[in-house]
Amino acid sequence: MNFPSKLIEDAVTEISRLPGIGKKTALRLALHLLKQNEVHTEALTLALTRMRSEIQYCKTCHNISDAEECSICKSHRRDATLICVVEDIRDVLAIENTNQFLGKYHVLGGVISPIQGIGPEELKIESLLNRIDTVLIDSPIQEVILALSATMEGDTTSFYLAKKLKEKGIKVSTIARGIPVGGELEFTDEVTLGRSILTRINYSSD
Amino acid sequence: MNFPSKLIEDAVTEISRLPGIGKKTALRLALHLLKQNEVHTEALTLALTRMRSEIQYCKTCHNISDAEECSICKSHRRDATLICVVEDIRDVLAIENTNQFLGKYHVLGGVISPIQGIGPEELKIESLLNRIDTVLIDSPIQEVILALSATMEGDTTSFYLAKKLKEKGIKVSTIARGIPVGGELEFTDEVTLGRSILTRINYSSD
Numbered sequence: 021m022n023f024p025s026k027l028i029e030d031a032v033t034e035i036s037r038l039p040g041i042g043k044k045t046a047l048r049l050a051l052h053l054l055k056q057n058e059v060h061t062e063a064l065t066l067a068l069t070r071m072r073s074e075i076q077y078c079k080t081c082h083n084i085s086d087a088e089e090c091s092i093c094k095s096h097r098r099d100a101t102l103i104c105v106v107e108d109i110r111d112v113l114a115i116e117n118t119n120q121f122l123g124k125y126h127v128l129g130g131v132i133s134p135i136q137g138i139g140p141e142e143l144k145i146e147s148l149l150n151r152i153d154t155v156l157i158d159s160p161i162q163e164v165i166l167a168l169s170a171t172m173e174g175d176t177t178s179f180y181l182a183k184k185l186k187e188k189g190i191k192v193s194t195i196a197r198g199i200p201v202g203g204e205l206e207f208t209d210e211v212t213l214g215r216s217i218l219t220r221i222n223y224s225s226d
Numbered sequence: 227m228n229f230p231s232k233l234i235e236d237a238v239t240e241i242s243r244l245p246g247i248g249k250k251t252a253l254r255l256a257l258h259l260l261k262q263n264e265v266h267t268e269a270l271t272l273a274l275t276r277m278r279s280e281i282q283y284c285k286t287c288h289n290i291s292d293a294e295e296c297s298i299c300k301s302h303r304r305d306a307t308l309i310c311v312v313e314d315i316r317d318v319l320a321i322e323n324t325n326q327f328l329g330k331y332h333v334l335g336g337v338i339s340p341i342q343g344i345g346p347e348e349l350k351i352e353s354l355l356n357r358i359d360t361v362l363i364d365s366p367i368q369e370v371i372l373a374l375s376a377t378m379e380g381d382t383t384s385f386y387l388a389k390k391l392k393e394k395g396i397k398v399s400t401i402a403r404g405i406p407v408g409g410e411l412e413f414t415d416e417v418t419l420g421r422s423i424l425t426r427i428n429y430s431s432d
Contacts, residue, residue: 021319025292031277034270038255049244051315053278054290061278064240065271071237072259072267084260086231109257113227 021047028054080151082127082144084109092124099123100155101162105148105181107131107169115167123165126151131168131177140180148181152188163191170197196221227253234260286357288333288350290315298330305329306361307368311354311387313337313375321373329371332357337374337383346386354387358394369397376403402427 021043023029028050035046053061077083078090085091092098092112102123106112107130115121128143152161164185168174178194185192198216199208208216227249229235234256241252259267283289284296291297298304298318308329312318313336321327334349358367370391374380384400391398404422405414414422 022322024296024298024315024318025281025290027273027277027281027292028290030273034273037266037270039258040251040254045246047316047319048246050274050277052245053274054281058278060243061274064243065275067233067236067240068256068259068267069271071233071256072264075231075233075260084231084234086233090230092230109230110253112230113253116228 081125082129082147083112083125097122100159102165103148103151103161103163104165104167106167107174111167121165128168128177131171131173132180133173133176143177145181145184149184149188152185152190161190163193166192166194168194287331288335288353289318289331303328306365308371309354309357309367309369310371310373312373313380317373327371334374334383337377337379338386339379339382349383351387351390355390355394358391358396367396369399372398372400374400 021032023032028047031050031053032043032046035041035049036043038046041049053064074086076085076088078085078093079088080093081090083090083092087094099122102121103126104115104121104123105126105128106115107128109127112125112127115125126144126148128145128148130138130143132138132140132143148164152164155161164181166178166181168178182192182194196219197212198219199205199212205213227238229238234253237256237259238249238252241247241255242249244252247255259270280292282291282294284291284299285294286299287296289296289298305328308327309332310321310327310329311332311334312321313334315333318331318333321331332350332354334351334354336344336349338344338346338349354370358370361367370387372384372387374384388398388400402425403418404425405411405418411419
């Protein structure tokens with residue numbers, strides 16, 4: 021594309037570096053900003069600049085935060101004996117939206133992926149193990165829930181973590197894999213269906 | 227969504243004001259910027275700020291430009307007797323990419339749309355008529371090509387412009403509507419197919 025202006029070309033180039041945004045979409049966004057009042061562009065750039073330069077990561081769980089410790093880690097109403105391990109901050113938001121989990125989190129910052137060159141030392145695994153070791157005497161960690169994606173990388177990470185955590189004598193669980201609520205049996209893939217039979221839930225034990 | 231940080235919440239709110247970007251995509255983009263080096267965010271915000279504050283519009287054709295007159299209007303290799311009227315700058319880029327047009331442009335900045343409250347005075351129509359009146363004696367405008375969308379608003383604008391321009395004794399044409407190249411007859415809608423028969427091109431007159 022030949023742009024009539026270097027300024028718009030630069031803006032389109034920068035916008036199209038964002039994931040999932042191509043040159044055409046970037047141009048549409050740039051032209052949208054040009055049509056709007058200048059204050060919109062100022063608000064957007066200020067919010068991005070402040071976010072990038074001022075955001076902090078919680079020293080305990082590595083979730084993003086406005087302070088040294090995030091609001092979840094600081095809260096006394098959350099069960100400190102229960103830790104849910106997730107891949108990134110989007111997973112924290114997703115789980116928080118369910119209102120089903122009242123413990124604390126630990127954000128790994130990714131999953132083990134040899135193809136992408138991500139090993140255990142690139143993730144916040146050491147930090148998780150230290151956290152379990154150095155926890156206060158009055159609230160030792162009872163259970164670690166692994167809430168990672170049901171992909172090969174997620175499963176690898178889960179197995180790795182489960183081994184490390186069991187060595188410390190901690191109860192480790194993983195979120196259930198099965199048929200999504202509202203899903204129909206005949207349209208479920210064989211692997212999921214097979215797993216959901218193997219890991220069936222016993223009604224009588226409730 | 228409850229965000230763990232006001233900074234990321236502000237960034238997501240501002241990003242999701244852009245057209246076609248919802249809260250989830252905005253969060254994905256914000257987290258992407260957080261993962262990248264800070265220079266990427268700086269480059270993006272600088273490009274947007276500069277684009278919004280420094281961009282100019284060509285005084286002749288209203289295309290965006292880095293100077294008072296755009297490169298197309300300035301060029302002596304373009305046919306100044308031929309003006310192509312388009313809705314916005316994206317259309318200029320699209321036509322330039324075809325390499326089929328060597329005249330100059332006139333960007334209306336929209337089309338007549340009573341529903342959206344856009345009348346002829348909101349567009350650069352007066353400016354187009356003045357441009358035709360005040361053109362130099364050695365290159366009077368010979369033909370105006372209307373290249374507007376084949377929508378009701380586009381057609382309304384075309385009829386309005388054609389009437390005004392014919393009063394000035396100028397040849398007015400519109401880009402052909404018909405079956406797109408590669409399109410199959412049986413999948414073409416009736417209106418397009420009907421029009422393409424009515425406005426058929428006579429081989430023998432070539």
